[in-house]
Amino acid sequence: METMSGRAMVVEDEAALASLVASYLERDGFEVTVTGDGADAVALARKVDPDVVVLDLGLPGLDGVEVCRRLRTFSDAYVVMLTARADEVDTLVGLSVGADDYITKPFSPRELSARIQARMRRPRTGFTGEQTPVTRAPDRVFGDLSIDVLGREVWVSGEPVHLTRTEFDLLAALSSAPGTVFSRARLIDTVWGPEWIGDDHLVDVHIGHVRRKLGDDAAQGRYVRTVRGVGYRMGTGR
Known part of the structure; x- marks a missing residue:
């Protein structure tokens, strides 16, 4: 170690x-x-x-x-x-x-x-209870959703959204390859690490949190879409 x-x-x-x-x-x-x-x-x-x-x-x-x-x-x-x-x-x-x-x-x-x-090994968000307005161009945009990967900040319609470290890492992983479907196993490896052992239902729980905070849901899938039997991918924001 x-x-x-x-x-x-x-x-x-x-x-x-x-x-x-x-x-x-x-x-x-x-x-x-x-x-x-x-x-x-x-x-x-x-x-x-x-x-x-x-x-x-x-x-x-x-x-x-x-x-x-x-x-x-x-x-x-x-x-x-x-x-x-x-x-x-x-x-x-x-x-x-x-x-x-x-x-x-x-x-x-x-x-x-x-x-x-x-x-x-992954960085903290530096959360202080509040987030500041957008101060630079976001790295990734999906309709009203903007993601600043380096700054680890997220906005919906210009309003800051606080995500926990794990929630942000999931969103960053999905948005890194918008056209790719990520299996639960791949998300576990990416976010929790290959050493993690446990129930991959953990991914579903955190995806639910991300959707709720972004004002999205499984039926709409504007920002995070479920691909049945496979996993998740980014939506277009529409």
Whole structure:
């Protein structure tokens, strides 16, 4: 594993597991903050501005879903949700509030480390809660949708749209080859990395988020079109 640098937060009320995860992240070069309390995690995140948050779904009090929802109002940190239950409902609930990935307990700390390493090679959006108006010509235009790939900014009809890091990466991948249909497997490799192991339904969840934020839907497919049985491609914007 390559050594990386950055700030990580582990939000886990099981002390032994929190300590184990933290030790792996520290080995990988991260400065780590650990807490077992959801409300404390939100407050700490505002102070330390983490690049990565490893977040337990089943926290007492303020649970992982609510913590993630609040984090997404001010942070674009890469959020990995930990869950003790493998059923799809918990997974989808976590992802619906902006989690980038999930992993089911018990899990291999090496696998968690590999996923984080793969994602951290991609840049952050620098999200501060607001985006500025268009200041330069966008790289890609699809009707009313404008994408500035280098600046990692998106606008619809001139209005800024905030996408999480994962959502932006999906849109950037699709828009890089507008006439190409991307399978779920190809999008997983491109956005999450070839090391990622899990359910490719993850792609569908995040595509749904992208469509909602762009004011699009599967029936219209103005910006993102579903190719049944294959995957997704960019629409024309009409």
